[in-house]
Amino acid sequence: MSQTIGSGARDRLRIAIQKSGRLAEPARALLTSCGLSWRESRDRLFCYGESLPIDLLLVRDDDIPGLIRDGVCDLGVVGRNVLLEQDIAVRREREASVFRELRALGFGGCRLALAVPEGWEWRDPSQLAGKRIATSYPQILQQWLDGQGVQAGVVELSGSVEIAPKLGQADLICDLVSSGATLAANQLKPVMTLIESEAVLAGPVAAFDDARGELAELLLRRLDGVLRMRHSKLLMFRAPREAIPSLLPLLPDAEAPTVMQVEGSDGLALQALCHGVVTWQRLEELKQAGASGLLVLPVEGMLA
Numbered sequence: 001m002s003q004t005i006g007s008g009a010r011d012r013l014r015i016a017i018q019k020s021g022r023l024a025e026p027a028r029a030l031l032t033s034c035g036l037s038w039r040e041s042r043d044r045l046f047c048y049g050e051s052l053p054i055d056l057l058l059v060r061d062d063d064i065p066g067l068i069r070d071g072v073c074d075l076g077v078v079g080r081n082v083l084l085e086q087d088i089a090v091r092r093e094r095e096a097s098v099f100r101e102l103r104a105l106g107f108g109g110c111r112l113a114l115a116v117p118e119g120w121e122w123r124d125p126s127q128l129a130g131k132r133i134a135t136s137y138p139q140i141l142q143q144w145l146d147g148q149g150v151q152a153g154v155v156e157l158s159g160s161v162e163i164a165p166k167l168g169q170a171d172l173i174c175d176l177v178s179s180g181a182t183l184a185a186n187q188l189k190p191v192m193t194l195i196e197s198e199a200v201l202a203g204p205v206a207a208f209d210d211a212r213g214e215l216a217e218l219l220l221r222r223l224d225g226v227l228r229m230r231h232s233k234l235l236m237f238r239a240p241r242e243a244i245p246s247l248l249p250l251l252p253d254a255e256a257p258t259v260m261q262v263e264g265s266d267g268l269a270l271q272a273l274c275h276g277v278v279t280w281q282r283l284e285e286l287k288q289a290g291a292s293g294l295l296v297l298p299v300e301g302m303l304a
């Protein structure tokens with residue numbers, strides 16, 4: 001089988017992920033937990049899929065939507081902020097989306113927010129009329145301003161947006177915020193959230209009409225199993241039969257527990273798949289209610 005990147009062979013699925021940066025490691029780890037493995041090329045920009053015919057292309061995150069649009073890659077892991085920014089640009093040109101968000105992946109969480117100098121008294125978006133707003137997301141910002149019916153100047157910067165008000169380039173900014181530390185360090189405060197973002201699996205709007213369709217479906221099924229189980233834990237413990245009524249209310253987030261008879265005793269062994277956080281406090285409460293030999297096990301995936 002050909003390994004040429006641009007061969008046009010369509011019996012392999014190609015996923016673009018960030019080469020380095022915030023999304024690089026978690027994206028790879030997630031795909032690995034879906035059972036994918038790769039033989040890396042020496043330059044590490046293309047990774048040939050070994051366990052399945054699913055290859056990786058390692059790129060700058062901003063390039064991912066364009067690679068999908070041009071059919072160079074079939075899927076991509078990218079921030080919703082980047083996908084939406086480029087989707088709006090495409091829709092302005094073609095009047096139809098070419099990308100779609102297939103799954104939210106639960107990492108790379110942040111929000112795109114308006115932030116103003118700390119001294120500003122914020123009331124509502126009408127205050128933005130005639131102001132200059134620095135951002136790396138001009139399309140999302142302009143669409144939001146249009147929706148608010150506000151006319152403001154959009155100053156596009158590719159980075160270090162938070163310094164723009166101090167440099168006199170803009171009156172306020174529209175940038176990504178996570179902890180808020182960068183804003184605080186620049187004497188800015190967030191006042192409006194335009195979008196909530198996280199890493200997403202993106203793909204084309206058009207369906208695949210060859211072997212890639214089945215590969216994409218297989219990957220999505222595995223991904224759903226992994227995502228569903230991501231915060232789940234398998235709880236195993238023993239308990240006397242009479243403790244069951246006081247133990248079950250302590251497992252409100254668990255699927256119906258499996259209860260087994262322990263050989264040679266009249267005690268029971270229980271197994272419960274908990275979808276919420278299993279804290280030390282909860283374990284202590286279970287122990288007090290009669291549970292013993294408590295084991296908390298991580299769950300890697302589930303095929304329903």
Ligand SMILES: Nc1ncnc2c1ncn2[C@@H]1O[C@H](COP(=O)(O)OP(=O)(O)OP(=O)(O)O)[C@@H](O)[C@H]1O
Nearest residue numbers: 018021022023060061062079081108109110176178
């Ligand atoms: N502070 C943050 N906390 C959490 N997620 C963030 C934060 N900042 C950005 N992100 C998310 O991570 C994505 C990638 O951010 P990163 O800083 O690695 O991008 P980059 O510098 O543009 O990388 P590249 O070199 O690939 O162009 C962003 O598009 C956003 O979705």
Ligand SMILES: O=P(O)(O)OC[C@H]1O[C@H](OP(=O)(O)OP(=O)(O)O)[C@H](O)[C@@H]1O
Nearest residue numbers: 159160175176177178179180181182183
């Ligand atoms: O609210 P915080 O937790 O401070 O995070 C927000 C900052 O994180 C991102 O920048 P990053 O650190 O990735 O630097 P970069 O923009 O230069 O890549 C973003 O562009 C903000 O500047």
Ligand SMILES: [Mg+2]
Nearest residue numbers: 060061062063
């Ligand atoms: Mg980038």
